[in-house]
Amino acid sequence: MAHPRHTRVLDDLRAQIARVERSGRTRRAVLPFGAPAIDGRLPDGGLALGALHEVGPSGPELTHAAAAGLFVGGILARLNGPVLWCLSRRDLFAPALSAVGLKPERLLFAETHGGDSSVLLVMEEGLRHRGLAGVVGEVRKLSLTEARRLQLAAEASGVVALALRRWAGAAVTDPTAAASRWRLTALPSTPLPVAGVGRPRWRVELTRCRGGEAADWIMEGCDVQGRLAVPSDVADRSASADERHRAAAR
Incomplete structure (x- = not known):
């Protein structure tokens, strides 16, 4: 049995090592969505810059593909x-x-x-230029090796890379080196008190996140400044209702 004094020394040493590790950790540059529900699920409170992210539609319908493209546009x-x-x-x-x-x-x-091969080559070349805000590539398939190359290029330049996955006949579940993977579903627009079409509404799914957890949200689509918003009728739901929704969506 360890002596109590030895146990205290070991505990103190572990605490000191943990403090050193935290102080030496470089905080990554991120782009917050401005929606606490989403930012709270992402490491460092936002979408990592200098990294590769995948975005795609939940199905073959053009409305879902449009939502995925506009989600990428809003980020940029x-x-x-x-x-x-x-x-x-x-x-x-x-x-x-x-x-x-x-x-x-x-x-x-x-x-x-x-x-796809040509698109990926141009993406990788573009990621070498630090003056860009971001590089987008529309591809159907993205192998693990190709994703790693894009991730390394993005890390080197600090430029965000966004692979916009076109529908390829099935949901994207293959292994990836991307920092995050998103899936978009177009929903009926926000109801208006008068006749007309309201703000687009999407189901935004974070299906993979390095250092984080999967989650999904019902959001109003990007506005003229690229910002998402939580619909008022969704924001008023209880936490338990949100959890039931997430469980049902998986």
């Missing part, structure tokens, strides 16, 4: 500087990105003709 709208958007098909609706705060003058489009 809250950063400063030009954005490199890599794609292989001319089906991006720029006015919709402008509506969530990502203005056309900030966008640099790189259209490739070799499919």
Whole structure:
């Protein structure tokens, strides 16, 4: 049996080591969403910059794909500087990105003709340039090796990388080196007291987060400044109702 004095010495030593580790830890640069429910689930209180993140729709419907694209646009709208958007098909609706705060003058489009492999090569090259706010690549598939290359390039430059996963016939569940993985579902818009279409409403799912836990939320889509908002009728629900919703959604 250890002597009580020895036990106290060991406890003191462990406490000192823990303090040194905490003081030496570099806080990562992050971009908060401004929604406490989401930021509270993310390490350091926001989306990690200088990292790769994956975003995709929950199904093949165009409304879900549009929600995923606008979610990415809203993230980049809250950063400063030009954005490199890599794609292989001319089906991006720029006015919709402008509506969530990502203005056309900030966008640099790189259209490739070799499919996902070409998009990923352009993404990796773009991530070497520190003057960019972010790099987006529209791809169907992203292998673990390719994700690691993008993650390392993003870490080296400090530029955020966003892989916008097009629907490939199934939900994205393959292994990844990305810091986080998001899934978007378009829901009926926020009801208005008069006839008309209200603010878009999405189910935002964080399906993977390095250093964090999976979660999902019902949110109003990005506004003209790229910000999400909690619908008033959802914000008024009890915590137990939120937990039941999350359990049912999984």
